[in-house]
Amino acid sequence: MNGHNIMTTAIENNIRLLEARKAQVQTKGSEPFNIACEKQSVAGSVSQRACVFCGSRVVLYPICDALHLIHGPIGCASYTWDIRGAVSSGPQLHRMSFSTDLQEKDVIYGGEKKLEKALLELIAHYNPKAAFVYATCIVGLIGDDMDAVCRRVSAKTGIDVIPVQSEGFAGSKKDGYSAACHALDTLVGTGDTSTIGPLSINILGDFNIGGETWVIKDYYERMGLEVVSTITGDGRVDDIRKAHGASLNVVQCSGSMKGLARMMKEKYGTPFMHVSYFGIEDMSRALYEVADHFGDKDLLKRAQDMVRDEVMRIMPELRKIRQDLQGKKAAIYTGGAFKAFSLVRSLRTLGVKTTIAGSQTGNPTDYKQLAELCDDGTVILDDTNPLELAKFIQETDTDLLIGGVKERPIAYKLGVAFCDHNHERKDCLAGFEGMLNFAREVHGSLCSPVWKFSPFRQKHKETTEKQDIFKPKATYIPTNVVRPGETSGGGGETKFATLTIGATEVAK
Template sequence: MNPTPGKINDSFSDFNSEDAPQQQKQKKKKSSTQLPQPGTTQGSCAFDSAMITLVPITDAAHVVHGPSGCAASIWGSYSSLSSGSMLYKIRFSSDIDENDIIFGGAKKLYKGILELARRYKPAAVFVYSTCITALIGDDIEGVCKNATEKTGIPTIPVHCPGFIGNQNLGNRVAGEAMLEHVIGTAEPNTSTPDDINLIGEHNIAGAIWNVLPLLEKLGIRVLAKITGDAIYKEVCYAHRAKLNVLLSSKALINMAKSMEKKYGIPYIEESIYGIESINQCLRNIAAKLDNPDLQERTEKLIVEETAAIDEKLSLYITRLQGKRMILSIGSFKSWLIIFAAKKLGIEVIAISTKNNTEEDKIRLKSLLGQDGIILEQNSSEEILQIINENQADMLIADKRHQDASLTARIAFLDINQERNHPYAGYIGILEVARELYAAFYNPVWEQVCQLAPWEVGVEEAGNSQQEEI
């Protein structure tokens, strides 16, 4: 059975808190609960982002019920890493064709699930609907139920046709699927008073591996990672954690709030990007777990790690202080670059808010300060104008804006979901500093700013004429 419009609207809802300003609530409701019109979705669709959320469950099989092109649309786009199973790297598709559109593709999907269960023996199977299979009305819930009974492997339907909305909605639909079919279906072998869940981090480039050793030093056990480098079983018993830590993104906040309501697990919203943020994250976790000894050990660890990273950053601060940059990096966590820039003495003069939630936009505006510029259109013309008016030294954007930096003759850095460097934790800030330094002082930019050989003679002739006058 496919989700009703009412259920889709529920996924849009952000469970506005009663103490939020009324004006903010109304603005949030207008932007986040209004169903999109056909053809207006920009960036990742709901299907893409639902897969991005769930695919990091590494020992599960992920089946796209739709044309093979849908399975290929995000192939390799996000470098989520695994410390164990590599099954999640394989994309399975029911490969719907014209005959299936006419006669239905449910039987084809069912046979495909049985075959992959026989050959790969996954811990679970996630089945993703697409625009076509949602429109023809294939009953993927019935198929998943029958497949579960036949194979004994949990088979979970994910109702995420791309036309229902954009990236943020797809993330929330994935969260609803985990809440309804996965979380609470198993029990951990042991339990401790310091068990936590990390929610909203997908381990892009191994970012979460910069944080797990810090928590381990403090004696905090990560019961479940949702979903970066996760295995299916740990997501099943995530309901036994004592605290949910929502990292960096509001996309799965409905999941955290639902778990608080259903299982009594409190949650906190934190960031693991930037020195101040990771310090505050560790402090808040220790405080929320209400363990005085843990709080004392946390403060000691923060002092040690901060001193070590400050020493390593001193050289970069000397060379980068006073530079000015513009950020236009879409859905990527923009604030981590802002935190790094502030630590290094770099001024961020403008930023794009594309694919960010209303809360993210408010937070980004506060980080930029009163003179900060918000890029609304996010076009190359707008970016070039801001570069010229504010004498920017660097543009951080995706490749489609590279021409703007070349036209303005300033440094350019492409940081996106295909990145190969983890930016989280204390080590992550050092990675950011290295990349910014390498981009600013790349010899190519000095050559770009020089006159072309055929322009040198023209300039010299002009100078000679001025001297004669």
């Protein structure tokens, strides 16, 4: 019995899917690949997706010298107060929570006055470089003219006050990205670009979670490129104003910043390219492609040297980690599909096989590419829900789930390891050092001794031995115990470190 048959059976027989969701789940290799996606979530499905506001908020949030005011009832501000580890090297204004906290009477009489007062008060107090005002569901309904208020306040205060049309119901998280891009577009083109040289880029679509933008920026600068702006990780209003002066937009993340890159191409003729910074392959390719774009031999040479140095630096430990992880199986569920590609490759570098790959917001091209990248038998999912996810994880006997906050407890309840590759990641996972951090994180969770107590693991040990389609190639040895041979150096001979028990030294 080969892999994909088992998987097909899993989907068709063992897992109940909502009729309307069936087209959004496919198994690689089982049929002509034609997944349905970019659909509105089925009502009543416990979707892991968020809304337009959420999309705008996460994308603009890292601009740390701007004011971010949320116009609506309190919830939208509460839930997005400092939730994303987007690190700033300077101002921390973005980590405060500002809300007009609309009350019933505002819903009846309108919230424009309140919004204007709030803005004037905040701008006077914090003197920000610009202000973003986020519309929430209710603003769209009660008909507040946010644009007019923003214009008035802008005129009074002399700073850019930018409305973000992010009413929650007006589409999906992706539409929120687009609203954010429109907001950014009003800033781009307003700064002086006279000092910017030809070998210059903007870094788009990295949000400096765990300092990732810094790592990437450092690589480009070491290559000899000038980084004009980082949008939006560790972002600054004045840098964004002059972003149009850069010669190239390097865009990461499938959904969020593509819109801005397109607008800039149209308006200023700035070309753009897509890259990913996760994993050795994708990171190296990003640097090479950027160097290629400029057609500059020195750039390329420096990129090659840097890649060689960086890879050599991390390889010894990666190899060690790979020994432990070889043959393990992982499920990936990300926000955008682009990240999923990199994760499949990164996991492959670590000897880990991808059994399930999905995203909240992928498009047909994304999924096609994802399927091409994955092995036969991999389940591809669009906009999944906890029940599906849990069932597929169990059906495929997956060891690790990579996802975000809502996926974490699902994994843990199943007794499956977890790695947060979303807002709650604490370490830099981008670039070469990021790959090492990622490997350590995956290793730390997968090889934790806690799983050996888990009922799911214990059950599976007995029943999956025979028909396991992804049978481990190497025996798993946790690194946190002393290994045979390690202290004696005598190849293969079982000899443990000296143990001290009480006052007696015992050599085993």
